[in-house]
Amino acid sequence: DVKVTQSSRYLVKRTGEKVFLECVQDMDHENMFWYRQDPGLGLRLIYFSYDVKMKEKGDIPEGYSVSREKKERFSLILESASTNQTSMYLCASSFRLMGNQPQHFGDGTRLSIL
Amino acid sequence: QKEVEQNSGPLSVPEGAIASLNCTYSDRGSQSFFWYRQYSGKSPELIMSIYSNGDKEDGRFTAQLNKASQYVSLLIRDSQPSDSATYLCAVPGDTQGGSEKLVFGKGTKLTVNP
Numbered sequence: 001d002v003k004v005t006q007s008s009r010y011l012v013k014r015t016g017e018k019v020f021l022e023c024v025q026d027m028d029h030e031n032m033f034w035y036r037q038d039p040g041l042g043l044r045l046i047y048f049s050y051d052v053k054m055k056e057k058g059d060i061p062e063g064y065s066v067s068r069e070k071k072e073r074f075s076l077i078l079e080s081a082s083t084n085q086t087s088m089y090l091c092a093s094s095f096r097l098m099g100n101q102p103q104h105f106g107d108g109t110r111l112s113i114l
Numbered sequence: 115q116k117e118v119e120q121n122s123g124p125l126s127v128p129e130g131a132i133a134s135l136n137c138t139y140s141d142r143g144s145q146s147f148f149w150y151r152q153y154s155g156k157s158p159e160l161i162m163s164i165y166s167n168g169d170k171e172d173g174r175f176t177a178q179l180n181k182a183s184q185y186v187s188l189l190i191r192d193s194q195p196s197d198s199a200t201y202l203c204a205v206p207g208d209t210q211g212g213s214e215k216l217v218f219g220k221g222t223k224l225t226v227n228p
Contacts, residue, residue, distance in 0.1 A: 031213050042220035043158075043202070050213040058215075090157055096213050102148045102204075103216055105157040 002027045004106035006091050012112045019078040021109050023091030030096035032074035033103060034058075034066065036087040043090070049074055050096055081113045116141045116207045120219035128227050133190040135222050137203030140184070147179060147186045150202040152221065158202055162188065193226045200224070 007022035023032065033048040035058075045058030047066040055066050063085060067075045074093075078085055088110050092103040117140040127133045139147075146165045150158035164170045164177040164186065178187040186205075190197055200221040207217035 033215075040220075043218045045215065048210075048213070048215065050210075056210050101146075101206075101214060102160050102163055104160065105150075108157040110155075 002029075002093070002104040004091055004093055004104055006089075006106040006109050008109050009107060010110050010112075012114060013078075013081050014114055015081060015083060017078075017081045019081050019111070019113075021076040021078075021089055021091075021111070023074045023076070023093075023106055024072050025074075025091075025093040025104075026072065027093065027104070028071070029093035029104075030071070031094045031101075031103075032068065033092040033094075034064075034074065034076045035090045035092065036060070036085075037090060037108075038087050046076065083113050085111070086113045087111060116144075116205065116217050118203055118205055118217050118219040120201075120203055120222050122220060123223040124225055125222055126225045126227060127193050129193060129195060131193050131226075133193045133197065133224055133226070135188040135190075135201050135203075135224065136185060137187070137219055138185045139203075139205045139217075141205065142181075142184060144181075144205045146206055147177070148204040148216070149175075149177060149186075149188045150204060150218075152200045152202060154199070190224075193224075195226050195228050198224060198226050 034046045049068040091106040094103045149162040152158045162177045176189040202221045203219040204216045207215040
């Protein structure tokens with residue numbers, strides 16, 4: 001079974017802090033994704049990576065950055081946390097092959113910014 | 115921009131009934147389709163993939179694909195209270211960095227009443 005592990009299930013931080021969310025997958029997937037999910041807005045893609053050190057902006061990259069130094073690990077960084085970044089953050093991974101590639105999700109991190 | 119539309123619900127069915135969830139998509143060239151189940155407060159879990167016209171059955175779940183009409187359905191037979199969740203439809207989206215992203219619908223919330 002695919003295993004995508006997010007470092008924290010719940011996290012509380014303060015406004016202005018630099019926040020790191022970590023994600024590790026064990027299936028040798030090339031692609032890794034970071035989403036946030038808010039009620040009524042669905043899943044929104046923040047960033048994704050298709051290879052080590054490669055990254056692409058998603059639909060809502062402002063206020064975030066990412067790092068992928070190893071194939072299995074993809075980090076999301078909130079440079080200066082703000083209250084509007086309170087959300088559920090979901091990491092996912094998939095193979096890079098074109099077509100027919102579902103994404104597999106981690107358990108999510110519920111982040112609260114106070 | 116490729117789009118996926120789902121009725122947000124809520125859809126309420128009695129235990130033992132058939133629940134029917136529908137999804138329409140904008141890109142006529144889409145080749146693969148995925149259904150995810152998301153329990154409240156949890157992350158999406160892949161439950162069905164379908165790639166060709168017709169029906170695909172897996173236990174109590176049947177996915178139906180009609181490419182000419184650009185819709186995909188999920189039928190849940192003998193619905194159980196444990197099926198109560200939000201169901202997300204996903205189709206391949208734009209290609210970026212040589213990789214396909216997925217476009218997710220906002221989900222249909224299903225409640226199965228005992």
